[in-house]
Amino acid sequence: xxxxxxxxxxxxxxxxxxxxxxxxxxxxxxxxxxxxxxxxxxxxxxxxxxxxxxxxxxxxxxxxxxxxxxxxxxxxxxxxxxxxxxxxxxxxxxxxxxxxxxxxxxxxxxxx
Numbered sequence: 001x002x003x004x005x006x007x008x009x010x011x012x013x014x015x016x017x018x019x020x021x022x023x024x025x026x027x028x029x030x031x032x033x034x035x036x037x038x039x040x041x042x043x044x045x046x047x048x049x050x051x052x053x054x055x056x057x058x059x060x061x062x063x064x065x066x067x068x069x070x071x072x073x074x075x076x077x078x079x080x081x082x083x084x085x086x087x088x089x090x091x092x093x094x095x096x097x098x099x100x101x102x103x104x105x106x107x108x109x110x111x112x
Contacts, residue, residue, distance in 0.1 A: 035090060039083075046079045 053072040060068050 039086065043083070046075075050075060050079070 050072065053068060053075060057065060057068040057072055
């Protein structure tokens with residue numbers, strides 16, 4: 001089988017197919033890294049906003065302290081829910097991709 005190899009779908013790939021597959025994997029990796037960096041930046045921004053509220057809470061007294069605590073708690077919950085939704089979207093994309101690959105592999109195996 002000189003020069004050929006199996007891809008993730010169990011199919012033989014020639015040099016051209018391997019090159020295209022490698023490019024596709026690199027592009028996928030770049031997209032995932034970009035998403036990861038954006039998510040990390042978003043979390044850092046949220047953390048800074050929370051830190052400001054904590055400082056306000058620490059310096060507040062009486063009713064004002066209670067109001068800042070309510071703002072802090074509300075922001076934490078909203079940030080957490082938004083993060084979970086974003087993670088679900090990311091994971092659902094990965095799961096859908098894995099399912100497509102499994103279906104392709106199953107179809108290829110049934111053809112053998």
